[in-house]
Structure formats: C-alpha cells, structure tokens
Amino acid sequence: MEISPTLSFLCFNLVLVASLAAVYSDDVFSDSLLSLKSEFSDNYNALGDWFMPSRRNPFDEIAACSWTGVSCNSNSTMIIGLDLSGRGLGGELTGKQFHVFVDLVSLNFSHNLFSGDLPVSIFNLTNLKNLDISRNNFSGNFPNGVSGLKKLVVLDAFSNGFSGPLPAEVSQVQSLKVVNFAGSYFSGPIPSEYGNFKSLELIHLAGNLLGGEIPPDLGKLQTLTHMEIGYNSYQGGIPMEIGNMSQLQYLDIAGANLSGPIPKEISNLAKLQSLFLFRNQLTGLIPSQLSNLVSLQSLDLSDNQLSGKIPESFSELKNLSLLSLFQNELSGTVPQAIADLPMLDTLLLWNNYFSGFLPNTLGVKSNLKLVDVSTNNFSGKIPPSLCVNGMLSKLILFSNYFTGELPFFLSNCSSLVRIRFEDNSLSGPISLNFGSLSDISYVDLSSNKLTGGVPEDITQASKLEYFNVSNNPELGGDLPPKLWSLPLLGNFSSSSCNISGNIPPFQSCKSLTVVELSSNYLLGNMPETISDCHSLSIIDLSHNNISGEIPESLGHSTSLVLLNVSFNDISGSIPDNNHFRLMDNSAFLGNPKLCGVPLQACRNSKEIQTELLWVLVLCAAVVVFIALAVSGVYYIQKERKKGQWKMISFNGFPNLTANDVLKSFSSPEFMETIQYPLVSSPICKVTLPTGITVSVKKIEWDPQRMEVMEELIIQMGNARHKNLTRLLGYCYNKDLVYLLYDHLPNGNVADKILGRQDWSSKYKTVLGIAKGLCFLHHDCYPAIPHGGLRPTNIVFAESMEPQLTEFGFRFLMQLNKASFPVTVSKMQPGQYTSVKEELYMDIYNFGNIILEILTNGRTQNVSKSILNKPTEQLLEEICSENEVSPQNSLRKEISLMLEVALLCTRSRSTDQLSMKDVLNLLSGSIC
C-alpha cells in the first residue's frame, strides 16, 4: 500500500500534537492563553511566538512566560500581567478562559479591534489593579459585577461602543483612582453614586449620550483632580456643589447643553488650572469671584450667552495664559487688568459687543501669541506694543472701528504669520517692512482708508500667499514692478484703490490664482506674460483704462475661469476658445473695439459697410414703427398688466422668449394659465422647446423686492464654476419668478452615500464640494452664502464632478421677506451680518457632509453620535467602514479629512476657519 506524502505528514503532526498535549497538560495557563488566542483575529501575526515549545521548561515554569505580552512573577510560576495593547487584534471574546488567571494584576487590551460584549467573567480576575480595554469596539451594556474587582486602581474603557447606563456599582471600588468611560454611547444620567468614590483622582465621561442633571453628589469627590464630563447633553446647569471638590485642577464640561449661570462657588476651587465651559447655553455675568482661581491657566467660556463685562478682578489671575470669551454677548471695554496679566498669550474676544479702546499697554507685560478681537465695536488705535516680546503670530482685528495708522511694530514683528485688519478705518501708509516679516503669509487690509500705494518691498515677503488691500479708495500709486515674482502668492486683490500705471509683467507666477485689480486707473496693455501663470483662474481688470488686445496665448490657458476686462479700452477679438465662450458676456462689455464670442462676432470691413446701409434703412423703418406702436402699447399694457412676462438668459443659454419657456411648463391652454402656470413642486424638470431639459424653481416675489432680488439672481447667474450648477436664466413677471437651472441626471450625493463609493470618488466629491463652496465664499463679491447645503442638493455632472445646486437660494428668500430693508438697493450680502452666520453654517454643514460621506451615511445625526466621540475612535470606525486597515497609506488621507470635518463642525476654533483654509488643508490648493 502506498501512502501519499501529505497524508503521512498529517499523520505525523497528529501524533505530535497528541503527545505534546499529553506531556504538557498541566501547563493550564499556557493552554488557556492558546485557547484565548484561538478566539482572536491576528492579521499581523503579532502573537507569532505564542506556541508550545518542543522541550519542556524546568521547574514547573509556565511556558507562556516568555511569550509576547505575558509577564510573570520572578520564578515564572504565576502570570501577573497581560499586555496585548496595540497589536491589531480583533474578534469577540467568550471569556471562558479568564477564571484561570486569578493572579493577574494588570490586563491591557487597549488599542485593538475587539468587539462584541465585554465578557462578564473578566470580573473574576479579582486581583486586577489595572484593567485597560480602551480604544476597542466593545459594545452592549457594560456588564454587572465590576464591584467584585476590589483592588482595581485603573479602569479605562475609553472609546468603545458601549451603550445603556453607566455602571453605578463601580463607585463601590474604594481603591479606584482612574475611571474612564468616555467616548461610547452610554446614556441616562451620571449615577449619583459616583459621589461615593473614596480615592478617585480622574473621571472622564465625555463624549457619550449622557443626559439628566449633573448630580450635586459629585461635589463629595474630595480627592478628584481631573473631571471631564462634557460633550454630553445634560439638563439644567452646573451644580454649585462642584465648588466642594477641593483638589480639582482640571474641569471640562464643554459642549454639554448647560444652561443657567456659572455658579460663583466654582471660585472655591483653589487648585483649578483649567476651566472649560465653552459651547453651552450659559447666561448671566462672568462671576467676578473667578479671580480667586489663582492657579488658573486656561479659561474658555466661549460660545455661550454670557453678558456684561470682563471683571476688573481678573487682574488676580496671574497664571492665566488662555482667555477665550468669543461668541458671547459681552460688552464694555477690555479692562486694563487684562493687559497686566503676566502669562497671557492667547486672547480671543471675537463676536461680542465690546467697545472702546484696547488697553494701550496690551502686550507689554506678557508674550502675546494670538489676539483675535474681530467683529466687535472697538475703536481708537491698535495698541503699539502687541509684539514687543516678539511672539505675536496672529493678529485678527477685522470688522471693528479701529483708526489711526498701522502700528509701528508691524515693521519688525518677525513672528507674524497672519494679520486681518479688514473693515476698519485705518489710515496712513502700509508700513509693513515686509523684509523683516519673514513668515507672513496672510495680509488682509481691505476696506480701510490706507494711502501711499502698495509698498515696493512686498516683493520680499517670500511666504506671502494672500494679500488684499481692495477698497482703500485713496491708496494710489503704481503696482510694484516685480510683484508677480512672489513665489507663494496665490491671491492679490487691490480693487478700488486708485492705482495707476501699467500692469507689471508676470514672472514666475506659479502660485498665482486670483488677481483682482478692478476699478483703478491702470493703463497700457495686458502683459503677454500673463499666460505664463499656469494656476491663474480669475483675473478681474474691469473698470480701468487698459488698451490693446487680449493676449492670444491666454486662449490656451487650462486654469482660467474668468477674465473680466469689462469697461476698458480693449480691442481686437476675444480668443476663440471654450473657456472664453463660457464666460459671461458682462466680462467683456464696455469695450467698444472688442468683438468675438460671447460678444458679437467679429466682422471684416466690407460687411460693416453693408451693415451701415442696413442700419439706415432700419432707422427709417423704426421711426414709422414707433409711431404706430406708441398708440397701441398703452392699450396692451392695460390689458396685460397682471402678467407681463420677461425672460433673461445668462450667457451660454439660448435666447428663448418668456412664451417659449412658459409654454413648456405643460399647459396647452397657455394663454389662460399665463399668470400662474402649473409648476407647483418646489423644483421640477421641464423640457424646453429647444429640447434642453432644465430644472425649474419657482418663487413668488413681492413686487417691491424685485429689484433687490434680481440683483442677487444676476449675481448667482454670473457665478460660474465647475462645481456649481449653472443658473441658466430666469423668467418673471411681477408676481412670480422661475429660476432655470442646468438639469444633471446623474443623481446626488445622498444617493451615492448609501452606494458605498471607493475612496478616490469620495475624495473627489469632498474636494469638489469644497471648491464650489470656496468659490461662493471667496471669489464672489459680495460673497454668496449657499444657505442650505445638503447631500440632496449636491448633484453630479457627467464627469461625476459634484455641483452645488440651490446656492444663494435661502438668502434670496430672505430678501423676499417683509422684515428685510427694501431700501438697501445696492445689496451687499457680504456686509450683512446675518450673512456671516450663513457662511459659518455652510462650513458647518460641509463638515457634516464629509462625515456622512466618510461613514457611508451611517451618521446622519452628526451632532450627537459623532461629535461627542473621541477622534481616535471615530477614525477607527471610519477606517473600518471604508475597509482600510491600520497599515494602509490611505489612512493618513482619511485622518486628514476627518480632522477637517471636525474642525468645521466643532466650533471651538482659535481663528474662524474659512473655506479657503478648509480647501488649503484638504488639498493644499487655493480656491
């Protein structure tokens, strides 16, 4: 008989295994560990050395003592520690082996992918001091029995998927010093028993779904130094008993729906170093007693409804380095006390009602790094010593009433990265001394009263990316000759600045994306070299005296989206190219010598002569016609007063008549339905006589508001970007307006989310949305808030490029409301304060959409389940949702995108994040 080699090998193995089992059956510890291992998924073979050795160890030693992660006592007779943290292990545990390991002192499962219920038998490990199951995917209720672990010191269950109530019995373990249940889905109130811990030093319950009132019993925790219970949604306010926790150093109840006042008892916490109560509904005054918190280093009360003044007594807070009070209803002046704080480095007061002068000595006593007082009513001069200690990196002062010249320190504050002074009343020259501002990247001085021209030395600002001085009507001067050679300059704006001279030649302008020079007195030709700027997408030269032709080479640009040369003296023909055809003809108007699409076609001189003849003939005809018409018109107008329809087509859309459009709205009895055609749904699909299918949106408008609304509609129609659905035109009478949009049949983001796209499509979608939004916010002037960004109104073009629809629509509807001033004839949405909130909401919604896309729509109620989770856990979940393993290089991209989403949705930002910042973070590009 012949036995196959495989079979014989198998037989041999069987014999071996059987004999080994016979010899080592008394090493029950090692056996149990192997049994435990058999329940794990171990994709990276992290436990590769977990196997029985072929030779038996001497002296009854446990074989497992030499295995990865296992630690034993000195003579290897007891397993006392098991550390399997961060080894990429997964699987569900039965817990059937745990009873063997009664000697175990430390069990660390942290940072793996274990899932399912936590086995209740884990509480049979009665000698445990450290139990760390953090950063896993355990779910279900936290099992009963934890109070059996009488020696437990550290219980860390951070970042899992537990649900149900917090275990109240854990408070019976008197030895516990650390309890961490943060980052799961625990619900219900914090058990009042949690006031009974005897040695607790740290409690972390943040980022769950906890509710109810915060139990006053917590005040009994006399040993507690660190309490983090925010990112839940409690009812009621902060119990005053919290002031009894005499050892507390760190208190964080941010984002927790807290209402009512800040109890003055908090000021009893003499050792408190950090107090974070931001993003709640706290009201009332900031208690002046907080000045008793002499150890306080960080105070963040931002994003509440606090009112009144900053207490003078804050001068006592000698250790304070962060003072963040932005987004409240605070008023009054900033007391001198703040300027006297010796450790202050970050001062965030934006979006309040502060007024008066900033203290003159601000910055003298401490190393200020970041000052943001934007959107208040501050007046007077910018304090002269903000950078006296050479640490200031961001100075954000926009939308106040600051006057006087730019402070002298700007000429040698080399730490500066970002200054935003726009929308103030600053005067005098731009004395920045760019040569010494080696890190400056963002400078916005727009809408002030500056003079003296764009400084020559701007060409030394080697890191400058954004420079805006538009709307400084007395600035004057010429543009510096080497302006465009700045290596990182992406955006240069100096519209309405009274600038004269020529446009300097473009050199090595590789980053340049947006150039706005409109409404100046620029002369000469457009430099040919402009076509060397390969990133240039928007050039606005409108309202100048520029002559000559549009450089033919510009026709080959692949990046150009808009060249606005309207109202100059440009001659010749518009380059015959798709990009130019798609631009609105308003970009070329006011140049009598210019021709070509999208203006009238160019003709040779013979044609012109013939046409002159025709014109004469026509003139004669017209005179006759007018005479006839005048008599008739009066009658017709009277008849049709109710419903004179007009159709306005934006560039690129056939010049249909109102009748053509209305007819296609369905009714054969068109003449009867002319006043209220049958378009009832908010948006519907209509096929026009030319065969073009469009989406139509209907608005009933107030005749008084037509003018101001039309202005916005025209602005929306002129907003052209590959990530915006084109508004093709509109058709209106005095009661109604129909907006006609491009119809894109490829579905919307909401459909795609559920379809589990691959990562590169997801990335493309997010980036496209960001670009569209960035264009609306930063490249439209005034900015157009989208106002209703949702997955359902982001549609896909043939190229699967996402396009935003219904942008500006919400703002349009606001203009239609009686509460809105009609008198604002030149509507400047960008300057209307509610618009700022809308822009903020757009960014917030964008963050939500990213999260929805990342999680395949699993998380629509983003505000709760997602925002309250620690980032690591979220990332873990998202990576597994997208089937990306811990080693995959995509993980970095996902992590970055998640970071951006959280920055957009968690409002605690040190400087308001703009869509520009967002896009830059996502892709390093500028919009």
Ligand SMILES: *[C@@H]1O[C@H](CO)[C@@H](O)[C@H](O)[C@H]1NC(C)=O
């Ligand atoms: C091993 O050490 C423990 C104490 O750590 C002791 O109780 C035990 O008797 C020792 N066993 C042997 C076999 O030496």
Ligand SMILES: *[C@@H]1O[C@H](CO)[C@@H](O)[C@H](O)[C@H]1NC(C)=O
């Ligand atoms: C568990 O392991 C992780 C990672 O090695 C470590 O950071 C953590 O402190 C450990 N937990 C305990 C309770 O020792």
Ligand SMILES: *[C@@H]1O[C@H](CO)[C@@H](O)[C@H](O)[C@H]1NC(C)=O
């Ligand atoms: C814990 O151990 C006891 C006996 O020591 C046993 O009766 C019980 O079933 C064990 N619990 C679990 C959950 O294994």
Ligand SMILES: *[C@@H]1O[C@H](CO)[C@@H](O)[C@H](O)[C@H]1NC(C)=O
């Ligand atoms: C995490 O647990 C949930 C609920 O048990 C499960 O649906 C999901 O697949 C788990 N994720 C991983 C990565 O194991």
Ligand SMILES: *[C@@H]1O[C@H](CO)[C@@H](O)[C@H](O)[C@H]1NC(C)=O
């Ligand atoms: C937020 O707090 C208010 C006031 O205490 C309460 O009425 C409301 O129910 C709370 N919201 C949630 C979601 O708990």
Ligand SMILES: *[C@@H]1O[C@H](CO)[C@@H](O)[C@H](O)[C@H]1NC(C)=O
């Ligand atoms: C705790 O605080 C409350 C109110 O602040 C006070 O009435 C009470 O006596 C304090 N209890 C203890 C034990 O200190």
